[in-house]
Amino acid sequence: MPKPHTLYAITHSLYSGRARAYLIKHGIAFRELSTGHESFKAEVLPKSELPTIPTLVTPQGEVIRDGAAIIEHFEAANNRSCRPPGPRQQIISALFDVIGTDGLLRPAMHYRWNFPEDNLEFLRYHFFYSQRDTPRREERTEQMMDRMRYAAMIFGVTDQTSAGVEALYLEYLDALNTHFEQYPYLLGWRPCIGDFGLLAPMYAHLGRDPYPAKIMQQRATRVFRWVERMNRADQDAPEYFNAGTEFLSADEVPETLVAVLKVLAKDFVPETLAAADRINAWLAENQPDAGSSAVGRLGQAIGTAKFTACGDTIEALAQPHRFYLLQRVQDTYRALATEEKSGVDALLETCGMSALLTAELDRRVVRSGNLEVWAEKPA
Incomplete structure (x- = not known):
């Protein structure tokens, strides 16, 4: 074997x-x-x-x-098995990858850490048994959990913003549930890259932690089934009696998915624009060396960005990793033919996501070895 x-x-x-x-x-x-x-x-x-x-x-x-x-x-x-063939679907798939891994951190952290009566013992078990059995195991568990509670705040979850975070998440959850009435995956009958990106917050935090999992099971059963489905080797779509096997034909992006993106745009777009401004100001001031780490503990602290979403002023960590992934959306768009760009432009305008095509950093983030690093300054 x-x-x-x-x-x-x-x-x-x-x-x-x-x-x-x-x-x-x-x-x-x-x-x-x-x-x-x-x-x-x-x-x-x-x-x-x-x-x-x-x-x-x-x-x-x-x-x-x-x-x-x-x-x-x-x-x-493997011949890009999760990349849809059409330009509109390719852009939407790549966009959901960014949104899932970077744009839904607020609700993921809020619903994990701000409901301790429901979640605390469940979380403590997982943090405790993720470590070796050493004399400092209990102490290290509390340190890890405290660090992650703090992360919730630096991602923009505070007493002042939590109600808005919940309202926007529930609106998104309802829209996503409506989409999954029609299809088992985002773009039809098989998962795209965007499905895997979106699963990141929807599984471990929002689909497993007791408090948010109960909300998902009771309020958005079809979303919960998608979470289950994404962890099964087969298609796992017996409730769809007309199920196909491929992405939707003719480069279709269903109206139900457009509705999901319209909700997500309400905070993802203003946060992305504010983060780009903050990081670009930092780049101008600090001029990091090409090849120096742009993310993680080896990267320099950049700070937070303020933006307004649904009437709330939110301050959240400005993270270059968001733009490392967003570059893929922008690079895919640049490679399209003129007529293909027109179709994408119309779609993103409808979704409220057009500004993301030009929300760029003054320095690209590239991968070197196992690190995301700052590229050379543009000529």
């Missing part, structure tokens, strides 16, 4: 769920280990460069850090 891949991940990790689902859906044999496993520190971390999850080790010993890079590794080798 061939040696399987090893996925270093944690069950309750937002980003791990995205990579895990991709491996499951594509029948890629893997075993999953916690980062608390001794082999992670001794063998993997020197090559991964950052102690983040998910990190994959191939049977040949190659180490790949970050969910986006793990998926890209397999997509490049």
Whole structure:
């Protein structure tokens, strides 16, 4: 039997769920280990460069850090099986990848950390057993949990914004539920890259933690079924009696999905524009060296950006990683023919997402080894 891949991940990790689902859906044999496993520190971390999850080790010993890079590794080798053929669908798929991994952090963190009566013991179990059994296990568990509670605040969840975060999430959840009445996946009968990106917050935080999982099960049963479906190797769509096997034909983006994007645009677009302004100001002031880390613990602190969404003023961490993924949307758009761009323009205008095509940083973020780094200054 061939040696399987090893996925270093944690069950309750937002980003791990995205990579895990991709491996499951594509029948890629893997075993999953916690980062608390001794082999992670001794063998993997020197090559991964950052102690983040998910990190994959191939049977040949190659180490790949970050969910986006793990998926890209397999997509490049397998004829882009999750990329729809049409330009409109390609843009929407890539856009949902960004929104899922960076645009839904507020509700994910809010519903995880601000309902301790329902969630606390569930979370403590997962944080505790993600670590080795050492004398400091209990102490380290509390430290990890405190750090993640703080992350909820720096992503913009406060007493003043929490009601708005909930209202917008429930509006989005209702719209997504309506879409899944018609189709088992975002763009039809098979998952695209956007499905995996969107799953990141919808599985580990919003679909498993007790309080938000109950909301999803009771208010948006079809969304909950999609979360289950994304963790099954088969299509898992018996309730769709007219199910096909491919992406929707004729480059169709259903009106039900447009409705979802209209809701998401309400805070994703103003946050993205504010974050771009903040990061560009930081770039002008600091002039980081080409090749220096743009993300994670090795990157320099950039600070927060203020923006207004649904009448609330929100201040959230400005993260270059959002633009690393958004570059893929913009690069795909630039490569389109003129007539194809016209169709995409009309679609994004309807969704309220047009501004994202030009929400760019003055320096690109590129991947070098296992790090996302600042590119050379443009000429």
